[in-house]
Amino acid sequence: MAITGGQAIICALEAEGVELVFGYPGGAILPVFDSLRESSKIHYVLVRQEQAAAHAASGYARATGRVGVCMATSGPGATNLITGIATAYMDSIPLVAITGQVAVDLIGRDAFQEVDITGATEPFSKHNYLVKNVNDIPRVIKEAFHIASTGRPGPVLIDIPKDVALSSINFKYPDTVDLKGYKPNYEGHPLQIKKVVKAIKESKKPLICVGGGAILSDAAQEILELAEKVNVPVAMTLMGIGGFPGSHPLNLGLLGIYGTQAANTAVNEADLLLLLGARMGDRATGNLDKFAKKAIIAHIDIDPAEIGKNVEVDIPIVGDLKGIVKEINKLNADKKESNWAEELMAKDRLPAQYVEGKGLDPKEIIQELSKMSNNDMIVATDVGQHQMWTSQYYKVEKPGTFITSGGLGTMGYGLPAAIGAKMSDTEREVLLITGDGSFQMNLTELATAAQENLKMKIILFNNSSLGMVRELQQQSFESRYFSVHMTGNPDFSKIAEAYGLKSIRVTDKKDIKNALKEILESKDGILGEFFINLDVNVVPYREGI
Amino acid sequence: MKHTLAVLVENHAGVLSKVSGLFSRRGFNIDSLAVGITEDPKISRMTIVVDGDEYIVEQVSKQLNKLIDVIKVQDIKEDSVVRELALIKVNATSEIRSEITEIVNIFRAKVVDISKNTMTIEISGDSTKVAAIQNMLQPFGIQEMVRTGAIAIDRGSK
Numbered sequence: 025m026a027i028t029g030g031q032a033i034i035c036a037l038e039a040e041g042v043e044l045v046f047g048y049p050g051g052a053i054l055p056v057f058d059s060l061r062e063s064s065k066i067h068y069v070l071v072r073q074e075q076a077a078a079h080a081a082s083g084y085a086r087a088t089g090r091v092g093v094c095m096a097t098s099g100p101g102a103t104n105l106i107t108g109i110a111t112a113y114m115d116s117i118p119l120v121a122i123t124g125q126v127a128v129d130l131i132g133r134d135a136f137q138e139v140d141i142t143g144a145t146e147p148f149s150k151h152n153y154l155v156k157n158v159n160d161i162p163r164v165i166k167e168a169f170h171i172a173s174t175g176r177p178g179p180v181l182i183d184i185p186k187d188v189a190l191s192s193i194n195f196k197y198p199d200t201v202d203l204k205g206y207k208p209n210y211e212g213h214p215l216q217i218k219k220v221v222k223a224i225k226e227s228k229k230p231l232i233c234v235g236g237g238a239i240l241s242d243a244a245q246e247i248l249e250l251a252e253k254v255n256v257p258v259a260m261t262l263m264g265i266g267g268f269p270g271s272h273p274l275n276l277g278l279l280g281i282y283g284t285q286a287a288n289t290a291v292n293e294a295d296l297l298l299l300l301g302a303r304m305g306d307r308a309t310g311n312l313d314k315f316a317k318k319a320i321i322a323h324i325d326i327d328p329a330e331i332g333k334n335v336e337v338d339i340p341i342v343g344d345l346k347g348i349v350k351e352i353n354k355l356n357a358d359k360k361e362s363n364w365a366e367e368l369m370a371k372d373r374l375p376a377q378y379v380e381g382k383g384l385d386p387k388e389i390i391q392e393l394s395k396m397s398n399n400d401m402i403v404a405t406d407v408g409q410h411q412m413w414t415s416q417y418y419k420v421e422k423p424g425t426f427i428t429s430g431g432l433g434t435m436g437y438g439l440p441a442a443i444g445a446k447m448s449d450t451e452r453e454v455l456l457i458t459g460d461g462s463f464q465m466n467l468t469e470l471a472t473a474a475q476e477n478l479k480m481k482i483i484l485f486n487n488s489s490l491g492m493v494r495e496l497q498q499q500s501f502e503s504r505y506f507s508v509h510m511t512g513n514p515d516f517s518k519i520a521e522a523y524g525l526k527s528i529r530v531t532d533k534k535d536i537k538n539a540l541k542e543i544l545e546s547k548d549g550i551l552g553e554f555f556i557n558l559d560v561n562v563v564p565y566r567e568g569i
Numbered sequence: 570m571k572h573t574l575a576v577l578v579e580n581h582a583g584v585l586s587k588v589s590g591l592f593s594r595r596g597f598n599i600d601s602l603a604v605g606i607t608e609d610p611k612i613s614r615m616t617i618v619v620d621g622d623e624y625i626v627e628q629v630s631k632q633l634n635k636l637i638d639v640i641k642v643q644d645i646k647e648d649s650v651v652r653e654l655a656l657i658k659v660n661a662t663s664e665i666r667s668e669i670t671e672i673v674n675i676f677r678a679k680v681v682d683i684s685k686n687t688m689t690i691e692i693s694g695d696s697t698k699v700a701a702i703q704n705m706l707q708p709f710g711i712q713e714m715v716r717t718g719a720i721a722i723d724r725g726s727k
Contacts, residue, residue: 146587147594151637154583171637205579205640329631332624 029158030055030189031062033122036165038065039197042093044084044447045069046077048104050097052137053124055189060095069447069476072468074101076440078108078179079466082117083444086427087402087452089242091172092117092444097124099137102183103144107434110148112179114431115263116240118172119179120165121149127187128156142183150178158191163198170201175208176327177240208326212343212351219339220298220322221355227296227320229364230256233279233308236263236430237301237325239423243346244268247300249353255360256298257368259287261308262415263430264301270394270419276368280308282412282562286371291316299323301345304334305431324348374416383557384533386410386485390417390457393483393540401453401544402427402445406438406462409491412562414457436465439482443469446478455543456482460513461490470523479549480525487558488513495561520551527551571600572626573645573721576615579638580606587636588615597621597629601653601718612640616720643723651695651721656681657703660710661688669709676702687712695719 027035033056037045046069049057060068071077074096081092092112096105102123112119126135142152151171153164161184168180224230238247244267251258251274258268259279268275277284279291288310291297297319302308304323309315315335322339323331331340341348374387390413397403403418404427405411411428420426427445429437442456463484473480485491494508520527526548530539536554543552578584585604592599600618607614619629630642645651661669666688673680673690676698682689692702699716 142583143586146590203637206637327635329628329635333628333631 025194026192027195028055028059028189029161029184029191029193030059032158032161032193032195033165033184033189034059034063034066035195036162036197037093038063040091040165040169042066042091045093045095046071046080046084046444047095048074048077048097048101050099050101050124050137052098052126052186053095053101053122053184055186056095056122056124056184069472071440071472073466074104075107075436076443076466076469076472078105078119078121079111079434079437079440080444080447080472081119081121082108082112083404083427083441084448085112085117085119085444086441087424087445087448089424090118091169092119093122094119095122097137098126098141099139101137102139102141106145109145109179109181111429111432111434111437113148113150115429116177116236117179118177120168120172121179121181123181123183124189125154125183125185128185129187131185142181145181149181152181152183154183155188156185158188158193161188161193162196166198167201167203170203171206175206209328209342210326210344210347212324212341212348214351216339216341217348217351218355220341221352223296223320223322223339224254224298224352224356225358228362229294230254230296230298230360231290231294231319232256232258232298232300233261233291233302234258234264234267234300235261235302236267237345238264238267241301241326241345242423243301243349244423246346246349246353248272250349253353253359254356255365257290257365259283259290261302261305261430262428265415266420266423266426269421271421273369274365277374278415281310282307282416284374284416286368289371290368292318294319297321299325299335300349301325303330306334309334379557379559379561381557381559383487383555384530384536386413386554386556386560387417388533389483389485389536389540389554389556390414392536394418396537396540396544397455398453399425401425401455402442404428404438404442404445404454404456406456406458407433407435408459408462409495409562410457410459410462410485412492435462438462439466439469440472442480443473443476443478446473446480447476450478454481456480458482458484459491460484460486460488460510460516463516464510464513467519470519470525473549474524479547481543481546481549482525482551483543484516484551484553485556486513486516486553487556489558491558492562494558495563498561499563516551516553525549525551527553530554570620570622572619572621573649573651573719574617574619574626574630574633575643575645575721576617576633576639577607577641578613578615579640580611580613581638584613584638585615587638588633591632591636592629595628595632597625603718603720605720616645616718618719645721645723649721649723651719652693653696653699653717653719654691654693655699655703655714655716657690657692657706657711658687658713659690659706660686660712662686665709669706672702672705678702
């Protein structure tokens with residue numbers, strides 16, 4: 025039976041098992057929306073700006089491990105998605121973004137709301153399509169989901185001209201894909217695996233560095249087994265948080281420029297460094313000339329282009345982390361008796377001191393929160409000081425329970441991503457930790473949460489400043505503060521009230537615990553605003569980086 | 570150090586921009602780029618000459634391989650067959666035509682157009698050969714010159 029291109033898209037999404045679509049309508053995408061309206065299997069979430077649709081889809085993907093789907097119209101709708109697509113690309117998050125486009129015969133004529141979105145997203149999408157023939161729709165959607173979710177995951181964009189969505193097609197969804205140029209390698213080379221095992225046996229000071237690949241490949245259990253069996257301490261990149269239990273005695277915490285003394289000392293002193301699904305960005309390595317100079321470096325990653333890109337590698341292994349660590353575990357059983365791990369763990373991890381001043385200590389708040397919260401709760405953050413404090417002091421125990429924008433560092437990510445995570449399972453506890461700067465970038469999404477009747481929990485650190493930028497100006501520009509004072513901030517409790525959330529304001533140290541308890545136990549949506557000390561910085565320890 | 574890469578890609582719209590965009594984005598320098606279809610009309614072959622050390626060439630190959638539309642990247646060896654094509658329009662009045670024809674014969678080039686005051690020479694060969702005839706014709710006054718990028722193929726049966 026012939027159906028329209030728009031109906032074909034929805035049928036294809038249903039065939040992929042899509043249960044949620046985040047989007048925003050507009051002229052060119054209307055034929056698709058008209059079919060989406062009829063779907064009984066797909067729940068549609070209307071956001072307040074397209075960027076949030078991409079972030080919400082990304083939050084959903086991180087919480088579930090499934091492909092997140094977002095939809096927008098042509099032109100500004102598509103360009104608003106861009107930040108979300110780039111955010112997902114940097115953190116290897118599986119996303120399918122569908123955009124409307126002007127009719128095929130208008131393309132290239134600067135038509136109303138026309139923009140070359142495949143051209144624009146080419147540098148930061150895993151792949152993209154402009155579908156000019158309605159008969160390509162089933163194949164393209166099948167390929168898009170396959171590409172987004174396999175190998176190293178990432179965002180794929182599909183641009184659909186309006187007339188293509190209105191044309192008719194005899195719909196048949198393919199079972200398989202045939203992509204000559206895309207065959208990710210999952211099996212690690214057995215000889216290379218043996219080399220790693222030999223290196224582990226010969227090392228006296230081995231160190232594991234866990235990256236986001238550990239979560240994407242569901243390898244946390246295998247990594248835990250390896251670390252415990254051989255007694256290897258574990259450092260983490262920002263994206264690796266959750267890939268190894270936060271409170272485990274072998275966990276040294278975050279490495280790099282915002283990392284712990286224990287993790288960074290370990291990198292400097294290690295004689296073997298196992299990089300597990302980590303792309304070794306500049307925030308994690310610091311000065312590359314000084315990075316892990318004493319170590320043999322083994323790098324396991326599914327993306328061959330990551331190996332040797334930033335850090336010179338002695339033992340490269342391309343493949344799926346989970347399977348490879350499983351193989352390593354089979355081959356190696358001897359436990360290290362050295363006291364290397366214990367020495368590291370004895371180090372004061374984050375020696376930064378509280379600076380006297382007006383306002384609460386943000387670190388104390390996060391530490392208290394970490395003690396009080398349960399392991400299943402998802403914590404999403406925005407970007408800035410609060411994000412680093414959370415990654416330093418909040419103990420994340422399980423993969424997929426920490427959602428943050430790592431590579432791109434996208435302020436405004438937190439609220440929509442938290443909404444996406446919450447939408448994946450509305451029974452699940454989701455807590456957003458944000459700052460007054462980040463929160464204002466996308467706070468209109470409180471309306472999306474209200475429309476979906478989500479009981480959002482938000483901790484807002486208010487220092488009426490862009491704290492991280494201020495910190496950088498303090499350190500690198502002799503405290504010449506400029507463009508960091510948020511003096512026009514609204515009364516956030518009124519904002520909360522306007523969107524139907526309860527709110528509490530905390531200014532006194534002795535109220536911290538009770539406030540956190542109230543937030544965690546609240547059955548309603550709630551915003552807890554903590555007025556923090558502006559003079560507390562993030563940077564704990566930089567020696568050797 | 571120059572490397573020649575043969576890149577097999579899907580023959581459809583947008584692939585050239587994906588490949589060339591990758592070069593500028595990652596800061597790689599392209600010396601030349603030539604594209605055409607292969608024995609299989611669904612597949613195009615790009616011959617890309619890159620200037621860079623081993624690290625650069627490895628990065629270029631890996632990043633190219635990441636593109637979904639790229640089917641295969643092959644590093645062409647130095648002893649392979651490499652050809653460029655050039656068309657050179659040179660000043661040639663009747664008095665000096667024979668002198669130019671002599672140069673053309675020595676290089677096994679061809680005269681493909683002639684007018685009262687000019688001759689157009691077609692030459693194919695590797696870049697040194699093209700440069701050599703260009704040098705020889707320079708004194709007569711080159712009005713216009715056009716060169717394709719290099720195309721290359723490995724020797725022997727593989």
